[in-house]
Amino acid sequence: MKYGARNNIVGTVKSIQRGDIMSLVKFEVTVPAKMASVITTESVDDLKLKVGDTVQLVVKAVHVLPVKEA
Amino acid sequence: MKYGARNNIVGTVKSIQRGDIMSLVKFEVTVPAKMASVITTESVDDLKLKVGDTVQLVVKAVHVLPVKEA
Amino acid sequence: MKYGARNNIVGTVKSIQRGDIMSLVKFEVTVPAKMASVITTESVDDLKLKVGDTVQLVVKAVHVLPVKEA
Amino acid sequence: MKYGARNNIVGTVKSIQRGDIMSLVKFEVTVPAKMASVITTESVDDLKLKVGDTVQLVVKAVHVLPVKEA
Amino acid sequence: MKYGARNNIVGTVKSIQRGDIMSLVKFEVTVPAKMASVITTESVDDLKLKVGDTVQLVVKAVHVLPVKEA
Amino acid sequence: MKYGARNNIVGTVKSIQRGDIMSLVKFEVTVPAKMASVITTESVDDLKLKVGDTVQLVVKAVHVLPVKEA
Numbered sequence: 003m004k005y006g007a008r009n010n011i012v013g014t015v016k017s018i019q020r021g022d023i024m025s026l027v028k029f030e031v032t033v034p035a036k037m038a039s040v041i042t043t044e045s046v047d048d049l050k051l052k053v054g055d056t057v058q059l060v061v062k063a064v065h066v067l068p069v070k071e072a
Numbered sequence: 073m074k075y076g077a078r079n080n081i082v083g084t085v086k087s088i089q090r091g092d093i094m095s096l097v098k099f100e101v102t103v104p105a106k107m108a109s110v111i112t113t114e115s116v117d118d119l120k121l122k123v124g125d126t127v128q129l130v131v132k133a134v135h136v137l138p139v140k141e142a
Numbered sequence: 143m144k145y146g147a148r149n150n151i152v153g154t155v156k157s158i159q160r161g162d163i164m165s166l167v168k169f170e171v172t173v174p175a176k177m178a179s180v181i182t183t184e185s186v187d188d189l190k191l192k193v194g195d196t197v198q199l200v201v202k203a204v205h206v207l208p209v210k211e212a
Numbered sequence: 213m214k215y216g217a218r219n220n221i222v223g224t225v226k227s228i229q230r231g232d233i234m235s236l237v238k239f240e241v242t243v244p245a246k247m248a249s250v251i252t253t254e255s256v257d258d259l260k261l262k263v264g265d266t267v268q269l270v271v272k273a274v275h276v277l278p279v280k281e282a
Numbered sequence: 283m284k285y286g287a288r289n290n291i292v293g294t295v296k297s298i299q300r301g302d303i304m305s306l307v308k309f310e311v312t313v314p315a316k317m318a319s320v321i322t323t324e325s326v327d328d329l330k331l332k333v334g335d336t337v338q339l340v341v342k343a344v345h346v347l348p349v350k351e352a
Numbered sequence: 353m354k355y356g357a358r359n360n361i362v363g364t365v366k367s368i369q370r371g372d373i374m375s376l377v378k379f380e381v382t383v384p385a386k387m388a389s390v391i392t393t394e395s396v397d398d399l400k401l402k403v404g405d406t407v408q409l410v411v412k413a414v415h416v417l418p419v420k421e422a
Contacts, residue, residue: 043090068130094304145399146391158261316378316379
């Protein structure tokens with residue numbers, strides 16, 4: 003399968019907290035990963051982003067989609 | 073600063089592709105990271121997710137928010 | 143009303159599961175629909191997407207916004 | 213593959229508009245589909261949503277993830 | 283029309299920057315607005331959020347959907 | 353801190369509704385705010401958006417990220 007998404011990170015399930023409708027699943031990522039972000043060019047300039055910068059990549063948990071081999 | 077998000081991953085900028093409105097920024101993540109996903113409890117059951125499972129975490133690049141110390 | 147979104151699909155409510163904070167609503171879509179996706183051009187190339195391809199369109203339920211006539 | 217998402221719709225690519233960083237891909241969905249939405253329980257009450265209601269399901273194109281068999 | 287979303291803010295268009303595929307639209311919000319956020323209960327605790335706290339509400343521009351009367 | 357997001361709105365917490373996994377937090381925004389939206393150029397044309405237009409900015413609560421000074 004090929005996904006139309008730039009971030010495909012391999013993780014291991016560490017815990018599952020079941021709720022009535024939504025559940026919170028936690029993962030450990032040990033393999034070095036590549037990540038990608040699409041932001042406005044205006045934000046690139048505002049952040050003065052340049053190669054070599056160290057940044058924090060913040061992602062709300064609702065945007066993380068787990069995919070498992072059937 | 074504290075973020076109301078479960079994913080805070082440290083990354084290093086590897087490349088920046090500037091576009092007219094949107095830009096694509098790529099990062100390398102070397103530090104082992106913890107990630108979290110919120111999905112429906114129904115999806116947890118459908119995926120038969122359990123502790124120890126290896127999964128792929130797919131995230132569209134538009135959902136990744138870089139934060140940089142001023 | 144006009145929406146700044148490319149996907150406007152007509153659906154009929156089939157079930158509602160109420161939770162403490164979030165609820166899960168299911169719909170049936172019978173009318174043929176048009177859908178649209180914005181992805182990186184890099185993803186288009188990676189997927190080797192071309193006219194006529196059959197693909198799966200995956201959308202997390204938290205991104206679906208129901209709108210109802212008052 | 214199993215996805216931690218409630219919406220998996222089969223579509224056929226109708227057109228691809230390539231941009232510098234982002235591209236817009238359009239699909240035709242002919243198979244009847246099931247869709248799901250997660251909203252606040254407060255919104256369910258505000259919309260007075262009930263089984264049998266016809267609603268519009270609005271989704272921004274950036275939230276639609278195409279997946280293709282390799 | 284009623285939207286299954288907790289944030290409905292009235293804004294006036296200040297500028298439009300047209301790009302090949304995506305455009306960036308800026309708005310001025312003068313009317314006092316109410317906003318709402320859904321985060322994990324774990325994040326609420328991590329942030330030690332309590333009534334009266336002043337916070338910054340960060341939203342990526344791709345998540346803002348303009349709706350206009352026809 | 354600098355965020356790769358175009359919307360940074362100052363708000364005061366008015367109420368917190370704790371749920372099992374997710375919580376709903378409400379804010380009051382009194383300061384005039386600037387907002388930004390990224391939509392397809394096609395949507396700009398469909399909406400016939402122009403400077404001076406009054407629109408509604410709809411944002412699902414799951415997309416609002418509160419950030420608090422530590």
